[in-house]
Amino acid sequence: MLLDDARISELADAVSVHKLDELLQIFWRDLPEQLQQLAAADNDNKILQVAKILHGLRGTAANLGLKGVHEFWADQTVSVERLAEFKTLAVETQAAWQAWQGRRLAL
Amino acid sequence: MSAYNVRDAALLIVDDEPTGWGLLKEILAARGFNRIDIATSGQEALEKIKQRPYDLVLLDLVMPDVDGFTVCRTIRNSLGFERLPIIVQTYLDKPGDRARAFAAGATDLVAKPINAAELEARVRIHLENRAMLAELSLYKQRLESEMDAAQRIQNAAVPQRAVYEALAESHNLHVDGYLRASSQLGGDSWSIRRLDTTKVSVYTLDFSGHGVNAALNAVRLDALMSGAVDKALDPAAMLQYLNAEICRVVPVGQFATLFYGVLDCERRVLRYASAGAPPVLYWSHHSAPPEAWEGSDLALGLSSTTRYTEKTATFAPGAQLFLYSDGLTYPFGGTASLNDAGVQALLSETDMSRAFRLLRDRVEQDFPQPLRDDVTLVAIRQGETYAS
Known part of the structure; x- marks a missing residue:
């Protein structure tokens, strides 16, 4: 499951689908910079910095109902392969959100 | 309390994450709160609090530079806002943070991920408490003033x-x-x-x-x-x-x-x-x-x-x-x-x-x-x- 359906529904009820979409767009917009910072910190072996970035990323994802993103970084392991894998997951998650949004608006 | 509308209260959300403060703002705005201000760093929050009176602060603990604990302590000790309600956002899996937040002067906590109903309830409770305290304080001042006047009359008698x-x-x-x-x-x-x-x-x-x-x-x-x-x-x-x-x-x-x-x-x-x-x-x-x-x-x-x-x-x-x-x-x-x-x-x-x-x-x-x-x-x- 890429999305936490209960959480997404709760947020959509609380702020509207439209506003939730705006917040998610901000998340996707800022994500590449966060991933760059993560890769740089990992490259420089800054373990605390890596943990801090991942903590923020996972927290924001949980807050917005992005279950797949939250769980992906649970083991805190960063590598070039994992970063590439994550980018794919991010694209899939955006698509899942679009589909969820379409279903919700069709109701 | 009948004359006081909590939705007119001045709120300050302090969070460096745009999605973090954005979500809080949207939740509260959807519930009718109409005076919401944002600070995206601890330093900016302290500057804003110095410049205008807020009725409540919603504070994220983890921020670069000046973190939420420092903001909390500064509001209480250096700025002297002893009774300003400060609700901090914290993860339930970090019990140490919760204890540290209270020690720094937090009034209450709201758990992340943020639940809209819980957030509204906590904000409302602390705003109502603040209004009641302000009313009580005014009442006490008025009573003391009237008692002083009565005492002067009695002494003069x-x-x-x-x-x-x-x-x-x-x-x-x-x-x-x-x-x-x-x-x-x-x-x-x-x-x-x-x-x-x-x-x-x-x-x-x-x-x-x-x-x-x-x-x-x-x-x-x-x-x-x-x-x-x-x-x-x-x-x-x-x-x-x-x-x-x-x-x-x-x-x-x-x-x-x-x-x-x-x-x-x-x-x-x-x-x-x-x-x-x-x-x-x-x-x-x-x-x-x-x-x-x-x-x-x-x-x-x-x-x-x-x-x-x-x-x-x-x-x-x-x-x-x-x-x-x-x-x-x-x-x-x-x-x-x-x-x-x-x-x-x-x-x-x-x-x-x-x-x-x-x-x-x-x-x-x-x-x-x-x-x-x-x-x-x-x-x-x-x-x-x-x-x-």
């Missing part, structure tokens, strides 16, 4: 120096009076007034209890006495009249002790009656030892059938009278505590004016403050040279 000077001039009576209430308002009162060119009336009264109720009753009794002066009642008849009125208008269980005397300076006679008042000390001449007159009859307000007895004593030049309320002998313990025998011993050993000052200073300096009971002291001496 007892005889002042001008009265003493007039009596010294007209009747060669030397008077000292002191009244100190235990709370802002007291149930004690006293008065001395000129009845005619030769006669003066004096009374001390102590209404049961303290505070507003006792003070209002004391004022009521003062008013009754003022109204009765024109009736030229003798002391026993005066107490009879007052007792009937008190029994009629004051609820059962409230009563007053009262000493009432009429000094006839020409005939050199003091006629008096006592309704359960503490002992009165009398000197036929200031060089003689004092006598203690015990109050024999029932206090006013206890029984409508009480009969009061009038007594008479000579009050020639050099005679003295010392009246005090039972607040002077309140058994609070400690070395400064006095009983009737102690008061009488002091007044036997030293002249009345000096004893008056010693007792007044003891009440002011050595009695536990605030006083447990109101204290009244009245000293009256007939000058040696009175002549009609």
